[in-house]
Amino acid sequence: MAVPLSTSPSGGSPAGGSPGGGSPEEGHELELERLEIGLLLEAVYRRYGFDFRQYAQASLKRRLRRRMLAEGLDTISQLQSRLLHDPACMEQMLVDLSINVTSMFRDPSFYIAFREKIVPALHTYPFTRIWCAGCSSGEEVYSLAILLQEEGLYERTRLYATDLNEHALATARAGVFPLERMKEYTQNYIRAGGKREFSEYYVAAYDNAQFSRALTENVVFARHNLAMDRGFNEFNVIVCRNVLIYFDRMLQDDVHGLFYDSLGMFGILALGHKETIHFSSHENCYDELDRDEKIYRKVR
Numbered sequence: 001m002a003v004p005l006s007t008s009p010s011g012g013s014p015a016g017g018s019p020g021g022g023s024p025e026e027g028h029e030l031e032l033e034r035l036e037i038g039l040l041l042e043a044v045y046r047r048y049g050f051d052f053r054q055y056a057q058a059s060l061k062r063r064l065r066r067r068m069l070a071e072g073l074d075t076i077s078q079l080q081s082r083l084l085h086d087p088a089c090m091e092q093m094l095v096d097l098s099i100n101v102t103s104m105f106r107d108p109s110f111y112i113a114f115r116e117k118i119v120p121a122l123h124t125y126p127f128t129r130i131w132c133a134g135c136s137s138g139e140e141v142y143s144l145a146i147l148l149q150e151e152g153l154y155e156r157t158r159l160y161a162t163d164l165n166e167h168a169l170a171t172a173r174a175g176v177f178p179l180e181r182m183k184e185y186t187q188n189y190i191r192a193g194g195k196r197e198f199s200e201y202y203v204a205a206y207d208n209a210q211f212s213r214a215l216t217e218n219v220v221f222a223r224h225n226l227a228m229d230r231g232f233n234e235f236n237v238i239v240c241r242n243v244l245i246y247f248d249r250m251l252q253d254d255v256h257g258l259f260y261d262s263l264g265m266f267g268i269l270a271l272g273h274k275e276t277i278h279f280s281s282h283e284n285c286y287d288e289l290d291r292d293e294k295i296y297r298k299v300r
């Protein structure tokens, strides 16, 4: 029997947790719901090869529910059937599941730490490779490119910017962002230690800001799935911010393995404020470069 998803605003039980708390009937329903979600994710994986099986449950549940309602469906099993038979619905689901919230110089303190703690290390190499994993629509990549340019490093850096979501990557490649966000980005840029006028980096055209092509000359944009694809080799820095937060512990651990293998010795890993290397099986392979900014250096 198919059951409708929980209607609680938070989407029900926490990531991976057992029901607990409610009546036995509620517990039973939640168990069924978990089963339906598990079956749907397995079906999506087998049909399309997209693996969301180890994403954190609470957020997944909210998004599946939203898609179910948008499609006018009553149950997750119905959604599963639609996804299997309608690739357009799957494409939309992909957009729903990859949360693309981002901004330029997001968490300005991170960029200050990047300037102070990572830039000096990068100056010791003749050429550097940086992987920006889960780059969304590219605001983070443009921020890094600007910073590297101002620090005299851009010319000898190759930036690999990857994401699961092809739509987000298309925006990233185009480098066109809403003009209305430039005020916020300018403030972030200044707080991030920016050295010029932020407006030097884009040209305003109608409601948009077209960022300078020079900023992407050394950037390779590519689709890459952290849950399924292999890594690359010998990066000096991997920036993966606000992505692991959506994965469950096991997947986070796998991705930490991927990052470890992809970093050269003394390479640097930068995570989001709510993410950590602690509790992963690679914890002991890193030194902490900046506790608050979640910046780590591979040392063994």
Ligand SMILES: C[S@@+](CC[C@H](N)C(=O)[O-])C[C@H]1O[C@@H](n2cnc3c(N)ncnc32)[C@H](O)[C@@H]1O
Residues within 6 Å of the ligand: 097, 098, 099, 100, 101, 102, 103, 106, 133, 134, 135, 136, 137, 140, 162, 163, 164, 165, 168, 224, 225, 226, 227, 228, 240, 241, 242, 243, 246, 272
């Ligand atoms: C909240 S955004 C973070 C963007 C940027 N790093 C930042 O901090 O502003 C999360 C991004 O992770 C991407 N993502 C989610 N699952 C992924 C996966 N398995 N492989 C690669 N990227 C993934 C999403 O498409 C989305 O663009």
